[in-house]
Amino acid sequence: MPQDVIVTQKLTKTYGRPPVQVFALRETTLSIQQGDYIAIIGPSGSGKSTLMNLLGCLDKPTSGTLFIEGRDVLTLNENQLAKIRREKIGFIFQKYNLIPTLSALENVELSMGFAGVDSQTRTTRAKQLLEMVELSKRLTHKPSEMSGGEQQRVAIARALGNNPSIILADEPTGNVDTKSGENIMRILEDVNTRGETIIVVTHNMAIAQRAKRVLHIQDGEVREQHA
Amino acid sequence: MLRDHVNLAIKNLRHRLSRSILTLLGIAIGIMSIVSLIALGEGMQQAVTGELSSLSDVIVVTTGGDFMTSFGMGGATAEYFTDRDIADVERTQGIRDVSTQLTGTALAEYNGETTVVSLTGMDPQIMQLQYATQGLEAGDFLNEGDQNKIMIGYTIAHSLFDVDVLVGGRMTIHGEKFFVSGIFSKQGMGGVSSDSVVLLSIRDFEKLTGQSNISIIYLRVNDVTEAEAIAATIEGVINENHGRKDFATATTMTSVLETVQSIIGILQLVLVAIASIALVVASIGIMNTMLTSVMERTREIGIMKAIGATNKDIMSIFIIEGMLVSSIGGMCGIILGVFGSQGLTLILNSFMMMGGSSNLAPVITLVSVVLAVAVSLIVGVLSSLYPAWKAARMSPIEAVRYE
Known part of the structure; x- marks a missing residue:
């Protein structure tokens, strides 16, 4: 019986106050199991990124509850949230978001550094991860010296650094060409087959169809699409 | 962990090299002025102390006003000591010789x-x-x-x-x-x-x-520690001889030395206080640069938070950055101060026309170097505290959204 890694109840995010209140996300109730592969689709401004930011503990909901591996996220303080972000969650952004002054290797090591992994262990692991995403020859390159696809693969390696149970990817293929996009999805699916939970936000229906579950968001409301 | 923070700070300083160097220069100038002025003051202290301490067992007895005004101005005083005064002085206990x-x-x-x-x-x-x-x-x-x-x-x-x-x-x-x-x-x-x-x-x-x-009696005492007491005794005896309370003034070199030293000490303090203004300006410079840096790196800060950096991590990165700038600046300032104080002395010596007989030389003491290092570190921490706090307080979502 797979465990629920994410459970939300009536999770809501609003901006502004009545009467000009905008619902970015409306009373969303979800449960996501260990090893799930979920695609979230919907038009621009529908609330996809809001949901991702809430699940990734980057943002705080207006109301409702969010449990990650059984812990009520809303009761956690800043430090505890930071701990969840670095140990339970791996974030992959559309725009890669690597630190421009650091090399590929240093970028991958960074999150492990925040987690307090000793430098020898993390260098070894970072090299393994970069090898896995086929970037062994780019260890010392700065983000500006790499293509979009390569940067995104560094970002994936970084997200995997602390062995998170959940990978949140916000349009990971949005800024790369088709071939690189395919490569990136294949890596994520590999990771998923090893038991990691993957949640991908995408515009691309072809990518969404590969997922085990597809969630539609429209005007802040989430509906499950049944195959 | 700390090593990572230092690494990040160094990378960032190098990324904005010209700005880092300019900020650093501000601190270097501040520290330079403090180090060189302390060295100059210390040099003055030592020159005066050296001049006067060889006379530490000497008591000078003059008629009339105090020693500082009549010393060396032969003929300025119209009153003279009598043979009886001299005899009395010679009889006083603890005196080595009288001239x-x-x-x-x-x-x-x-x-x-x-x-x-x-x-x-x-x-x-x-x-x-x-x-x-x-x-x-x-x-x-x-x-x-x-x-x-x-x-x-x-x-x-x-x-x-x-x-x-x-x-x-x-x-x-x-x-x-x-x-x-x-x-x-x-x-x-x-x-x-x-x-x-x-x-x-x-x-x-x-x-x-x-x-x-x-007009002047010089005497030397056996024990320097008794000089003050002997001076008082002699003053009393001579004043009694002349039936006046203000006939003679006996001054020990130690008391002259103390007076001169305290004057130089005050002068030194004033100089350092003025030099500190440069340091305050420099620390505002650091703060300004750091605030700009925090703004520019809003997105970077958000990313670091998103991948698990705590507020403490972020603060530490920025404070280390400030400390690096100020301590490297401080080191440069100390080196510049060593040369600066030589230059300053040269100017002062020629200005005061002390010529070949001058023994005013700047003295760089360990204390002043340690002080300079400590001050620059403190300046680094203080001036990066606010920018670092601002950075740490950023919400990861706002920061990641920021373009």
Whole structure:
């Protein structure tokens, strides 16, 4: 019986106050199991990124509850949230978001550094991860010296650094060409087959169809699409 | 962990190299001015201490006003000590030896020209002690037992007569022939005035004038720690002899030294306070640069938070950055300060015309270096505290959204 890694109840995010209140996300109730592969689709401004930011503990909901591996996220303080972000969650952004002054290797090591992994262990692991995403020859390159696809693969390696149970990817293929996009999805699916939970936000229906579950968001409301 | 933060800070400083160097320069200048001014003050302290501490067992007794105004200004006082005063002083316990300085005026003739000079008769040993730091332009000091020899000041030698007086030259004073043994260097400002004195031995003075106009008594004590007490006793005894409370003033060199040192200490403090303004400006510079850096790196901060950095991590990265800038700046400032103080001394020496006799040299002490390092680190922490706090407080979502 797979465990629920994410459970939300009536999770809501609003901006502004009545009467000009905008619902970015409306009373969303979800449960996501260990090893799930979920695609979230919907038009621009529908609330996809809001949901991702809430699940990734980057943002705080207006109301409702969010449990990650059984812990009520809303009761956690800043430090505890930071701990969840670095140990339970791996974030992959559309725009890669690597630190421009650091090399590929240093970028991958960074999150492990925040987690307090000793430098020898993390260098070894970072090299393994970069090898896995086929970037062994780019260890010392700065983000500006790499293509979009390569940067995104560094970002994936970084997200995997602390062995998170959940990978949140916000349009990971949005800024790369088709071939690189395919490569990136294949890596994520590999990771998923090893038991990691993957949640991908995408515009691309072809990518969404590969997922085990597809969630539609429209005007802040989430509906499950049944195959 | 800390190493990572340092690494991140270094990477970032290098990324914005010209800005980092300019910020660093501000701190370097601030620290430089503090280090060089402390070195200068310390140099002054040591020069004065060196000059006066060789006289630490000496007590000077003068008539009338205090020692500082009458010292070396031969003939300025109209009252003289009596033989009874001298005898009383010699009887006082704890005294090693007593010598006197006699003052008066006389007609002097050189190369057919005649003019009035002020004479000072004193013990050759005391003469050497008192004028040791002065230095001679030419010739030698008088020796014990020398007869009919004089020492003259720079003005006497070069401006008083139409022709310059030379060592070995013959000057006639009160009809008696004297040979010039030594000429003092030009003194200018500061120190004990010697430019217009004619010095001769006590015996020659008495022989010449038939008087013993004792205006200053020098005495040395056996135990320096008793100097103050002995000075008070002597002052009391002489005042009683003359039936006046303000006839004599006995001053120990230690008390003069203390006064001079405290004056220099205050001067030093003022100089450092002024130099500190440069440091305050520099720390505002750091804060400004860091605030700009925080703004520019809003997105980076958000990313770091998104991948698990705590507020403490973020604060530490920025504070380390500030500390790096200020400590490297501080190091440069210390090095610049070492050279700066040399330059400053050079300027001061030529300005004060202390010439070859000057022994003012900047002194870089370990304390001042440690102080400079500590101050620059503190400045680094203080001025990066606010920017770091601002960075740490950013919400990861706002920061990641920021373009």
